[in-house]
Amino acid sequence: MTPRLHAAAWWLWALALAVTASRTTNPLLLLPITCVAAFVVAARRSSAPWGRAFGYFVKLGVVIIVIRTLFAVIFAGSSGGDVLWVLPVVPLPGWLSGITLGGSVSTQLVIGAFSAGLQLATILICVGAANSLASPARLLKSVPAALYELGVAVVVAITFAPQLISDLLRLRSVRKLRGRPTRGLRGLVAVTLPVIEGALSRSITLAAAMDARGYGRLGDRSSQLRYLTAGLLLLSLSMSVIGIYGFLDASAPLLLGLPLLVLGLAAGLSAVALGSRGTPRTRYRPDTWEWREWATVLSAMVPAVIVSLYSAWQPLLMSPTWQPLSWMVPPLLTLAAVLVAVLPAWVAPDESANTAKQLPQPALVQA
Amino acid sequence: MINFDNVSITYADTTTPVLHRTNLTVPEGDLCLVIGATGSGKSTLLKAINGLVPHFTGGTLQGRITVNGRDTATHRPRDLADVVGYVAQDPLSGFVTDSVEEELAYTMESLGVPPSVMRQRVEEVLDLLALSHLRNRAPRTLSGGERQRVAIGSVLTAHPRVIVLDEPTSALDPGAAEEVLAALQRLVHDLGLTIVLAEHRLERVLEFADSMIYLPGSGSPARIGSPEEIMDSSPIAPAVVRLARLAGWSPLPLSVRDARRHAQSLREEIALAPSSAAAGLPLQQERSIDVVDAEVRYGGTTAIAHVNLSASPSEVLAIMGRNGAGKSSLLGALAGARRLSQGSVRIDGVPPQSLRGQQLVRSVGMVPQEPMDLLTYTSVERECAQADNDAGVTHGHTAQLLALFAPEVSAHDHPRDLSEGQRLALALAIVLAGKPRVIVLDEPTRGLDYAMKTRLASHLRVLATAGHTVVLATHDVELVADVATRVVVLAEGLVVADGGVAEIVLASPIFAPQVAKVLAHGGLAEKGIPLTPESVADILVAR
Numbered sequence: 032m033t034p035r036l037h038a039a040a041w042w043l044w045a046l047a048l049a050v051t052a053s054r055t056t057n058p059l060l061l062l063p064i065t066c067v068a069a070f071v072v073a074a075r076r077s078s079a080p081w082g083r084a085f086g087y088f089v090k091l092g093v094v095i096i097v098i099r100t101l102f103a104v105i106f107a108g109s110s111g112g113d114v115l116w117v118l119p120v121v122p123l124p125g126w127l128s129g130i131t132l133g134g135s136v137s138t139q140l141v142i143g144a145f146s147a148g149l150q151l152a153t154i155l156i157c158v159g160a161a162n163s164l165a166s167p168a169r170l171l172k173s174v175p176a177a178l179y180e181l182g183v184a185v186v187v188a189i190t191f192a193p194q195l196i197s198d199l200l201r202l203r204s205v206r207k208l209r210g211r212p213t214r215g216l217r218g219l220v221a222v223t224l225p226v227i228e229g230a231l232s233r234s235i236t237l238a239a240a241m242d243a244r245g246y247g248r249l250g251d252r253s254s255q256l257r258y259l260t261a262g263l264l265l266l267s268l269s270m271s272v273i274g275i276y277g278f279l280d281a282s283a284p285l286l287l288g289l290p291l292l293v294l295g296l297a298a299g300l301s302a303v304a305l306g307s308r309g310t311p312r313t314r315y316r317p318d319t320w321e322w323r324e325w326a327t328v329l330s331a332m333v334p335a336v337i338v339s340l341y342s343a344w345q346p347l348l349m350s351p352t353w354q355p356l357s358w359m360v361p362p363l364l365t366l367a368a369v370l371v372a373v374l375p376a377w378v379a380p381d382e383s384a385n386t387a388k389q390l391p392q393p394a395l396v397q398a
Numbered sequence: 399m400i401n402f403d404n405v406s407i408t409y410a411d412t413t414t415p416v417l418h419r420t421n422l423t424v425p426e427g428d429l430c431l432v433i434g435a436t437g438s439g440k441s442t443l444l445k446a447i448n449g450l451v452p453h454f455t456g457g458t459l460q461g462r463i464t465v466n467g468r469d470t471a472t473h474r475p476r477d478l479a480d481v482v483g484y485v486a487q488d489p490l491s492g493f494v495t496d497s498v499e500e501e502l503a504y505t506m507e508s509l510g511v512p513p514s515v516m517r518q519r520v521e522e523v524l525d526l527l528a529l530s531h532l533r534n535r536a537p538r539t540l541s542g543g544e545r546q547r548v549a550i551g552s553v554l555t556a557h558p559r560v561i562v563l564d565e566p567t568s569a570l571d572p573g574a575a576e577e578v579l580a581a582l583q584r585l586v587h588d589l590g591l592t593i594v595l596a597e598h599r600l601e602r603v604l605e606f607a608d609s610m611i612y613l614p615g616s617g618s619p620a621r622i623g624s625p626e627e628i629m630d631s632s633p634i635a636p637a638v639v640r641l642a643r644l645a646g647w648s649p650l651p652l653s654v655r656d657a658r659r660h661a662q663s664l665r666e667e668i669a670l671a672p673s674s675a676a677a678g679l680p681l682q683q684e685r686s687i688d689v690v691d692a693e694v695r696y697g698g699t700t701a702i703a704h705v706n707l708s709a710s711p712s713e714v715l716a717i718m719g720r721n722g723a724g725k726s727s728l729l730g731a732l733a734g735a736r737r738l739s740q741g742s743v744r745i746d747g748v749p750p751q752s753l754r755g756q757q758l759v760r761s762v763g764m765v766p767q768e769p770m771d772l773l774t775y776t777s778v779e780r781e782c783a784q785a786d787n788d789a790g791v792t793h794g795h796t797a798q799l800l801a802l803f804a805p806e807v808s809a810h811d812h813p814r815d816l817s818e819g820q821r822l823a824l825a826l827a828i829v830l831a832g833k834p835r836v837i838v839l840d841e842p843t844r845g846l847d848y849a850m851k852t853r854l855a856s857h858l859r860v861l862a863t864a865g866h867t868v869v870l871a872t873h874d875v876e877l878v879a880d881v882a883t884r885v886v887v888l889a890e891g892l893v894v895a896d897g898g899v900a901e902i903v904l905a906s907p908i909f910a911p912q913v914a915k916v917l918a919h920g921g922l923a924e925k926g927i928p929l930t931p932e933s934v935a936d937i938l939v940a941r
Contacts, residue, residue, distance in 0.1 A: 032742060044506045079536065079538070082540075093441075122585055132860050159908045166496050168493075168494060168495045168496040169495075171494060172493075172495065172500075198419055201771060202771075204735065205766070205771050205772055205774065206734065206774070208733060208734075208735055208753065208758075208764055208766070208772065209755055209759065209785070209788050209828070210755040210757075210758045210759040210788050210832075211773065211788060212724055224776065225774040225775065225776070228776070229519055232814065233491055236492070237491065237492065237494065237667045239450060239454040239475070239491030239492075240474050240486065240493075240494065241494055242450075242454065242474070242475045242493065243448055243475045243476070243478075243479065243492075244479055244494070244508060244552070244553075244556075245479030245480065245503040245505055245509050245556075246476060246481065246494075246508050247508075248477065248508055248509070249477050272700030310510075311508075311510025312507060312508060313506070313507055313512060313513060314507060314512060314513065315499075315500060315503035315504075315506065315507055315512050315513060315514070315517075315520070316499070316500060316503070317518050320684070322802060340419055360674075
């Protein structure tokens with residue numbers, strides 16, 4: 032069996048890239064990040080159905096940019112800057128005060144909205160890259176079984192997107208059998224509900240199958256210990272949520288986010304450690320964490336750290352206000368740092384070489 | 399080992415219980431066979447043994463179920479995992495890992511078996527179920543039969559005391575089914591394992607059963623007894639039992655071997671009967687299917703190659719072959735769903751790949767192996783309405799067709815909640831709504847009880863008489879003997895045999911139907927051996 036990169040390494044790599052994207056709204060930095068993600072996916076994605084997830088995430092990203100920009104134009108209000116055109120202002124009822132329909136649309140407004148949309152899309156594309164690259168099944172193996180309820184939630188969450196993609200491909204092929212449109216908006220709308228419903232129910236079936244096979248079995252544990260782990264877990268979750276919010280929201284003070292996040296993680300880890308005591312789990316073929324995994328994760332930590340530092344140091348360059356309007360070329364160092372994250376395209380083992388001998392999923396129709 | 403004490407199970411949104419006041423005991427070391435019509439609660443009964451009902455499905459459980467002394471009300475499925483191994487009907491949905499080897503080890507990992515023991519047991523099971531060449535494959539890339547064997551293997555490695563299997567052989571070819579059943583029987587004999595299995599294809603499992611549970615459905619109490627007792631009155635019976643009832647043999651034989659001891663006089667009677675010269679349809683020149691040198695490839699693998707095949711209207715063509723022989727690929731190519739890498743497929747002279755919308759629906763219709771794949775809506779009603787729309791027929795047409803196959807299905811049901819057989823009926827109704835010239839069915843009898851199978855068979859005959867061409871891929875020899883007019887055997891993607899039903903089916907004991915095995919005098923190759931109980935009845939009536 033050829034070696035494969037640890038699934039968690041892919042996720043950490045992608046999340047670090049997403050953090051990088053969250054620190055800047057400069058399109059000249061965001062676009063290289065999406066390119067890096069796309070390049071690595073093209074080089075190392077899995078041949079399984081979920082390997083095609085990336086394309087769908089990119090499409091979703093484009094939709095987000097379009098919606099974000101359109102909304103900015105429609106609800107323009109009186110934005111300052113170089114006015115492009117003026118839309119008539121439609122009076123709205125009093126309870127909607129604060130929102131203005133129509134108004135003067137400026138270049139700064141459009142560019143700003145586009146950049147914000149691009150930032151969101153880039154974060155999404157990074158998540159898509161992780162979905163394409165990491166096998167959900169191998170990630171599942173790393174989910175601690177000790178915290179059963181959380182484990183089931185994570186199982187459903189992790190497998191949802193891959194199931195969704197497999198189901199989407201399957202349903203499209205079937206619609207063709209029934210002589211219906213498979214492409215375009217009509218095709219998409221018609222399959223949305225069954226696809227989401229089916230993917231969710233299959234994720235839950237999977238959780239049931241794992242349960243029937245002993246996932247989350249407890250050893251002999253005192254109820255005191257159980258309450259302690261549950262309490263720690265709750266504490267950890269709430270601290271992490273606030274911490275992540277503070278960390279991702281660039282306007283919140285860094286001192287709010289980081290310490291809470293670290294504390295939350297620490298509490299979570301100790302809950303897992305406590306919960307794992309006495310669980311009888313063993314490993315058949317443990318996923319190893321070696322230099323390839325370290326290199327992958329570190330390659331994305333480099334831009335995350337450098338871009339975060341720069342956004343604190345030169346906020347105007349990393350999150351420009353476009354006033355006056357000019358090309359805001361990001362520092363060369365940040366660009367170079369982003370390029371470092373392309374490293375896994377060579378460092379990670381090629382999984383398609385491993386799976387080429389296998390028959391692909393016998394879907395009914397080749398798309 | 400397994401004890402049901404006055405058990406009733408009611409699901410959340412219904413008022414009638416699926417199981418009602420059921421009392422039964424399965425002793426240790428028994429192979430217990432559960433039978434019943436589709437929707438009679440077989441799956442519920444099986445899931446209740448390892449606690450999936452009600453812990454994962456919801457609903458209320460009244461009474462007490464104990465397995466190896468553990469009460470399922472207080473023990474969740476994961477707490478029973480070391481005692482009960484459960485193999486679901488659709489193994490793919492329950493695969494947790496990326497490779498066969500890891501799949502086999504998964505339960506052991508949860509139970510905390512030491513790694514060295516795990517390795518040894520994985521190797522044992524790989525050999526036992528002939529899976530070692532697949533050890534690094536991803537489960538989703540396996541054929542149906544291989545998946546089933548992996549699912550059984552993944553349960554075996556944990557050495558449970560009880561194994562529960564929901565239709566373990568329904569997706570398997572006759573050879574693979576025999577292997578799996580032989581492996582199960584060895585476990586019963588050598589290790590004293592208790593096995594509970596539900597199965598529709600009684601002809602395959604009946605002779606292995608120590609006891610049987612019959613679920614009559616619709617709230618009547620379950621019956622448990624020896625196979626002879628249950629078979630004596632059960633409306634669900636395999637061909638050999640139906641033949642025995644016809645001939646009035648007593649005690650009732652359950653296996654071909656037993657039946658042959660009684661069969662001497664019947665054989666003579668049939669030999670005296672005027673040989674009803676195999677009618678055989680007049681060969682038509684008109685061709686509805688024309689396949690020339692077809693090849694389908696995925697990546698580096700060739701699924702079918704150099705396939706030449708033609709069929710005329712009114713033919714019922716059965717395609718047989720091992721799991722993974724390329725049957726589904728051939729059917730996909732016929733339905734226009736698979737692109738050919740070489741050669742051509744024509745339906746009435748037109749390549750189905752080029753057809754769109756109503757043209758396609760009217761030319762060729764396919765019921766896929768997993769009928770759920772064809773269903774995309776949240777209610778039977780909407781599904782039928784959409785099918786009427788797609789086919790451009792009057793509203794309500796599909797619903798009428800459905801009522802023909804499965805009258806009990808309500809228009810408001812969610813397709814997901816239907817039984818396997820009911821889903822097949824719905825998919826078939828949808829496909830038939832377009833009155834396609836060619837009807838393609840992939841494994842249509844999976845999960846069908848005998849009554850539904852009879853209805854399906856007679857409807858297929860009606861369709862063929864009306865000038866449709868029916869192509870079905872199946873492992874079900876009894877169905878082939880019943881409806882097919884011609885058989886094509888595929889192996890490794892190549893057509894290895896093409897000919898009349900009797901000629902092909904009787905060529906090997908693995909394919910031969912039970913009745914033929916019972917009535918064969920010298921060898922199976924004799925001319926004019928009847929293949930089904932019905933044809934025996936016809937011969938006896940004709941005299």
